[in-house]
Amino acid sequence: MNSLILIIVSCALINNVVLNQFLGICSFLGVSQQMKASASLGGAVIFVITVASAVASLLYDNVLSPLGLDYMKTIVFILVIAALVQIVEMFLKKSSPSIYKALGIYLPLITTNCAVLGIALTNVQNEFNLIQSIAAGFGTGVGYTVAIVLLAGIRSRIREEDLPEPLRGAPIVLISAALMSIAFMGFSGLAL
């Protein structure tokens, strides 16, 4: 149990997927303009990453590894993720239209979010079992959500500021991300 909490905290804060490993930067920079959209995307990412980690781990341990097809993992994982996002989308559409409405447009974006593929591959690299993979996936999703929601908060403040022309747009967002990243470096001091 302890080791699972350790994995979640490590994935969410210490090795933050966005600020430390630079995965999912595109949506991190692109969608963080509004707090509400960021939170919705974050929710969708937590959900998809957790499920994708579980499915990828099951597939790897039960199909790819026994058949000696480890080298196929990149191809298989990316297809699984793409299919999974489609299934999740169809499922949500039928079963809970309200959640679908909130997450709908963000779901397709997640297929191309490198954090999902990244964490599935890292889990294999770390030789995590099913439960550990799910914990790592969940932690990563939480880390992504924390980062994007915080950045959205910062950006809503920046918008009112009178910035020098060259800094407007991407540069100031990247500088904010750099400062956040420095702050998150503090978590590496967590004695676990």
Next chain:
Amino acid sequence: MNKYIERLYNGLIKENPTLILMLGMCPTLAVSTKAVNGIGMGLSTMAVLILSNLVISLLRKVIPDAVRLPSYIVIVASLVTVTELLIEAYLPALYDALGIYIPLIVVNCIILGRAEAYANKNTPGLAVMDGIGMGLGFTVALTLAGLIREVLGSGTAFGMQILPRSMEPISIFVQPPGAFLVIAFIIIVQNALGIRTRQRQLVENGCDGACATCTAVCNEPKEEAK
């Protein structure tokens, strides 16, 4: 200008994937701790890009429109796997340095973006030149970012000591925050010089710049409203 040469110029300067289109930010930020890593990542991506452009261009009349994205992903993923195995076998040092970011070339927006925007509409010859141009543009940008970070963060360039040893390097530049800072400053310099990045155009066009989806949606940029 010869249209094959024009492709090279386009990828390297006019539509530089990293500096102007702002695609593929994840590897740019992640592996630019050293100039050598930048070259390694750039060339690996370029190899995949040239081959994927070639294959997709050859198959452009075969692949049905409805399933083109999954088909591209499978093609790219296969090429990336081959590249990964080759790097693991022949360049183990690079393999260790780039780690997880080699398989992640699959989700690099530059590759799917070029397939969608160029390779599936043009002849194999032009598509290959486009791959070379874009690949070179990516390599140059990555190496530039890597060089700046390496000089500031470790006092070396391509592994050679260039700053006097008495000068303490600013180690934050080889750590994650340095990546964001260096890219931010490169864009600030571009903005100050009046070079418009595509990201800005996209934001002005009301597209929030989310990678491949955006490349697909905002493929045809609206007339630049000055």
